[in-house]
Amino acid sequence: MRSFRLSTVPAGLVLALGLLLSGCANTPKDVTAGWSPEKIYAEARDEANAGAWDKAIGYYEKLEGRAAGTLLAQQAQIDKAFAQYKTGDKIQAIATLDRFIRLHPASPALDYAYYLKGLVNFNDNLGLFSFLTQQDLSERDQMAAKESYEAFQVLTTRFPDSKYSPEARQRMLHIVNALASYEVHVARYYASRGAHVAAVNRAQQAIAEYQGVPAVEEALGILVRSYDALGMTALRDDAQRVLEKNFPQSKILKDGGVKKATPWWRLW
Template sequence: MFRSKLSVLPVWAVLCASALLVGCSSTKEDKTANWSPNKIYTEAKDEADSGAYDKAVPLYEKLEGRAAGTPLAQQAQLDKAYAQFKAGDKPAAIATIDRFMKLHPASPAVDYALYLKGVVNFNDDLGMFASLTRQDLAERDQKAAKESFLAFKELVTRFPASRYTPDARQRMNYIVNSLAQYEVHVARYYYQRGAYLAAINRAQLALADYREVPALEEALYIMVKSYDALGMPQLRDDAQRVLTSNYPKSEFLAKGFRTKDDPWWKVW
């Protein structure tokens, strides 16, 4: 009996067709398909306001595409960066901010973008801008602090009248103090391990690079102690004269090094 070649499908073809049908049926429905850009933004903002930043981010991403070329899309980018930051994905937040500034260099929101970039790099739940932790910024990696400073510096230089500039200046002051204290922290580390020349060199670096910051008092004290340990009385006395001249009420000469329970930023 004649049998048509088309009357029977090979088994593999049936299986492939079934897989395609299953795949189509399991495709996740896009609930935003018929939403207006304004509705997407409202939903994203509601998610962010409730702390669901992981849900807000994909909504902001959809909005970027739906409202491309509009101010709303720019707003979505910045809000997405903030949501990424709050969700703990700092690298993604920085990448989003950098992309925003590259695509929209003339945007009126560039000052906020710079401020946010500074905050993302700055924020470590430390120091005067957070709860009283016992580990200060000076004891951590300084790369982020330096990048934060550069972002804030660009902000205050380009946008001196920005609403974000006053806070940026305060944070810059804190960062400068922390960077100076970092050098002193290393100098103290060397001193406590008997590496007195290394301690002196690091303390001198802090004195050469920074001006009028609290950390310099301890830098001079480390030099006094290190020169004394090396049996160099003339240099020790010179360092002590500079210390007492600049800090006549210095507690280091009376009490020695601060304890771990007395963070350096408490002098503020």
Template sequence: MKLSLRLSAVALGALTVALTLSGCGSTPVVDETAGWSPNKLYTEATEERNAGNFERSATLLEKLEGRAAGTPLAQQAQLDKAYTHYKASEPAQALAALDRFQRLHPASPAMDYALYLRGLVNFNDNLGLFGALARQDLSERDQKAAKESFEAFRELITRFPESKYAPDASARMTYIVNSLAQYEVHVARYYFSRGAYLAAINRAQSALSEYKDAPALEEALFILVRSYDALGMTQLRDDAQRVMKASYPNSEYLAQGFKKKDEPWWKVW
């Protein structure tokens, strides 16, 4: 009988604790933004982003998008969220936000900015902080992001030639083209240095055929000259050398050979 009473007391105590915990867990979480106007939400989100509080800013922008649904401010919130992720070095989240914006608002007057931001996200993702720290330029990195950045900028310029973002997009496109050409030459030089002369010729010819007026084409021609010479293909060597002298009469490559790579050739934006 005493054992039974003791067990009942224990069970009652456990039930009391469970009810207490249950009561604590059901306490409603107060949303401090509940009474905020859409304009206040937007202002606070902007201030949080400017202060470097990107996660907080993105959260406020999500709330704004829901409360201002169907209005221009909701569209602005979507774009600002993409920009916030971009500033937070979160390219995947930024691109996802831009995908959603472009899908939902294909005729938005802010589409030029969306395309410009898409180009920027991929442009900076390709360059990257660690690339700069390692003195590694875009030509030595994977080119997928660079090509996607180029396509976004090209669409912007094609669809919105009068956009205020078009001049900067055009300058970045030139940089990307030079980078892609330099990438081909970088690979060609790599093959040449390891005695893979046919592979070096293929990559150098790829740069010459796909890109026009890029600075890297001078070295591409020099790689052709050296590779043909190494293979004993004198006629092709002489042809390539004749083209190189005509195109770059003051080229230092023919006199000094490959340049020592001390500093990156690229401009940091």
């Protein structure tokens, strides 16, 4: 009868077994193993209230698995999205919200999900360094602002009486002005470099697409100066008449320069 001898086992296999056993011994214990879903949620809320967002996210993820298919799991998912937003993880927050919207189209928290999705994009670190760079936020990439607007638009259209809709409508107005300000910023750039045809095109685009917003005042001012530089006096005079009619107190032309608009993100 043959006996098993350790010496007959390849050294590499012995090492692998040792590492496996060592890894098992070092596996952290799940302290929530015996907890009820309610206790997990309470702990998650405590961590969130203390500003420990990463810890809260960990609890919410456990709760999603433990209480799958329940309203508590839905609450955990939406709360996790907010915690991800607070940590600055915009990509994960949006992914969590998109998943929530897809899986729970009848949820009573659906209006909040759209509101939070709009808020995440709206606050895409806007203005964080503007006091250092003196850079208007409208000069930044427009994608986040457009996605924020779309989420708020769904909210206000589908849930007009939601408690989140009034604020969403206010933010939508500022987003529209931001997009208009971006066009005006580009027009201003072209005008300052003597590219007056390009400046006219961008100013006209701002006026046509974003009527009724403050940035239109400067767009009209750019039209007046650019048409004047191009020798198009009839168009210049038309633009000036529109400017004077819609903004009778405008100082753009009197100041001899382009008015620098108040940053759109300063809501309050």
